[in-house]
Amino acid sequence: MISQYQESLLLPGRTYQSGPVDTTYEDVLENIDSGIMLFDEEGVISFVNKQMYGMLELTRHSLVGCTISHLLSNVRLSRFKKKQVLQSYREMVYKGKSNYEFLDEYGRYWKVTLCCGEQMKGCYLFTVKEISDYKLIEQTAYQNDSLAMLGKLSASIAHEIRNPLTAIRGFIQLLHPHLQQLGKQEYGKIILAEIDRANDIIHEFLTSSKPSVPQVGMIPVSALLKEVVLLTESEALMKGCQINLHPFQEDMMISGDVKQMKQVVLNLIRNAMEAVADRADGLMGKIEVGAHREGSEVRMFISDNGKGMDIRTLDMLFSPFFTTKENGTGLGLSVSDRIIKNHGGCISVSSRVNEGTHFVISLPLIH
Incomplete structure (x- = not known):
């Protein structure tokens, strides 16, 4: 019985199996x-599956x-896809x-993997898979870690920053009579208001995961x-x-926290x-503001x-800790977005x- 089985392995007739086996593998791929x-x-190129030629739209x-x-x-083949094919080839084959x-x-995020070497007998196998979901999980985990780190640092930072602000506020109040004599009392008021706003921003930074409830009032x-x-x-x-501040066609009122609203617009x-200053062509920067x-x-x-x-930047713009600035915290637009949402509005870009x-910035009008 065993000898018959061994002989059957040598029979040329087994070559018929290669066809169905190969087809099965191709069906899987x-x-x-x-x-x-x-x-x-x-x-x-000796083989390409439908997922691949569908991605390339060929x-x-x-x-x-x-x-x-x-x-x-x-x-x-689109220009963008040519660029990515060439970049993938350079990074993996040459580097x-x-x-x-x-x-x-x-x-969408994609990952290209290359398999080559002795096991491939001189062939190069490229696989491409979408990893957008994995990236989202990774970013969420990173944000959670960043928030935990922020919580540990916030207590010590708050004390160190607020102390000098309190001293500056006290000295400005002492200088108020002198500023009044010079007719510059408005400067003192602006400085005090900005110090108060700085304190509020510090508070918002420390509570960035749970923004404070707006102190609602009427805001022109x-x-x-x-x-x-x-x-x-x-x-x-x-x-x-x-x-350039555009002229207003009519008086408009909104309901909200004036300090928080000022923080958003100022940000x-x-x-x-900063975006205008980063232009490389030296064009005169213009900022248009209006409502x-x-x-x-x-x-x-x-x-x-x-x-x-x-x-890519637009997609991540309002994510906590995402920044394109060298010294940015990545909290400005994130906090601004939550402030506006807390006021029943939204920010579009x-x-x-x-x-x-x-x-x-879209907000409900008060009639």
Whole structure:
């Protein structure tokens, strides 16, 4: 019995099994959720599954038999995809990396993995898989870790910052009679108001995971924007940009915490000043500030002609601790977004690289 089995292994008739086995493997590869592309030892594409040619938005027929050069010269392959194919090839084949991650034009994360070497007998196997969900989990974990670290640091930071602010506030109050004699008492009032606002910002920083309840009052929109523009005009001139406050067509009132509202608008204007200062072409920076009625809402806008933002930055813009600044905390827009939401409104943003950014704060009007 055993001898018959051994003899059967040598029979040429077993070659018929290779067909169904290969087909089965191909069926498996066709139906997995990763894109697969196989280059043979001569650098020619010998296999590609439907996930892969679907990602590239090409047909199997147009890919099989091509080299990487032919693939990159395919007129039907989009410019963005050509760039990512070339970058993946460079990072993994030339630089020897085993995997490469990138963000596509729709904001999705992808991971490319390369398998080669002796086990592949000179072939190169590329697999591509979407990892957006994994990235989201990773970012959430990072934010949680950052919040925990912030909680440990906040107690010591608060004491060290608030002490000098208290001293400055006391000396400004002592100087008030002298400022009054010089007719500059308004400067003293602005300094005191800014110190109080700084204390409030520190408090908001320390409670960033749980913003304070707004101290609701009636706020004239025109007065709010005029005061913030007045505070930032000198800083804007020093940075070589101009702030234009658009005239108001009518008196508009909103309900909310005036300090928090001022914090939001001031943060957006200062972000705009930094975006304008970062332009490489030396163009005169312009920041447009204004407001208008839109149905039952007021729309306050802050626009600039700065460097703009790409899709990836826009997607992460309001995430805690996300920042593109070298010394930024990544809390400014996150806190601003929550302040506006606590007031029953929302912040929207549109931007184009090297053209500028347009923020709109929408809040309910008080009639």
